[in-house]
Amino acid sequence: MTDAKKTLLKLIEQEADVDLVREMLAFAADRMMELEIEVRTGANPGVRMPERTNHRNGHRERAWDTRAGRIELAIP
Template sequence: MTAPDSVPLYVLTEDNLASASPDLLRAMIKTFADALMSGEADTLCGAEYGQVSDERVNHRNGYRPREWDTRAGTVELAIPKLRQGSYFPS
């Protein structure tokens, strides 16, 4: 049995966001956007990144750097490239 967290996650998040700098917000946006794009690319490939699978229909082939202008500032994204076809975030 694991020990419960001493500080609830929502309290930690609220404290971090209350004292957050724009750099923290941009980092959070980048992490979230990269995770979403990775999930979309996994769906298009038929398997997760680095996973061997018989259902795989495509492979990743690196990343393209792109800037994304947000209210928090410009965020550098790493958009997954695919070997066959193309991927554009929705």
């Protein structure tokens, strides 16, 4: 196990820091999903280009249960 993973697990186990860890996980997951969609579609949110044949059409809600608690995600 890496030092970074051990540190993260220690943070998760401390109840006072659970909200912070949950927010960090939600932010990281959201950003990673947005970047993946930008790569797949070739477009940032709200950008229209006539040569592009695909498009983004919103999000779906999903709950993600983690050690830090439930995180509500918006899956693009």
